[in-house]
Amino acid sequence: AGDQRLINLIREATDSESIWIFDCRNRSSAIGNMANTTKLTGGSEWGYAACNIEYCGLPNIHKVKGYFDKLQSHDFGPWLETCRLMLQNALQIARVLQEESQCVLIHCTDGWDRT
Numbered sequence: 001a002g003d004q005r006l007i008n009l010i011r012e013a014t015d016s017e018s019i020w021i022f023d024c025r026n027r028s029s030a031i032g033n034m035a036n037t038t039k040l041t042g043g044s045e046w047g048y049a050a051c052n053i054e055y056c057g058l059p060n061i062h063k064v065k066g067y068f069d070k071l072q073s074h075d076f077g078p079w080l081e082t083c084r085l086m087l088q089n090a091l092q093i094a095r096v097l098q099e100e101s102q103c104v105l106i107h108c109t110d111g112w113d114r115t
Helices: 002-014 027-034 061-073 077-099
Strands: 019-023 051-055 103-107
Touching: 002 019, 002 103, 019 077, 061 077, 077 103
Parallel strands: 019 051, 019 103
Antiparallel strands: none
């Protein structure tokens, strides 16, 4: 598949042994989305060799908008939790880039629906 070829080209171009994939979804959503298209056999869950997959657990943009709307009623919890998750994931990505000098791919479902 084209996406596996892209991963291999990145690995070859950067002389990296592995690539980190940060999937913005939670693991159960990712597994549910790929159940109809990918067999979960051997290797990584996506079928990419030498990839580390980290699930970020971010809600989709519709939920985030709802959390933002709740700020007017002084319900700060969900919004602050989402901000915490984004910062936590950003820090982890920065560490992988800086301390491990590894390539990072950030997967956002359709490329636009994660905050």
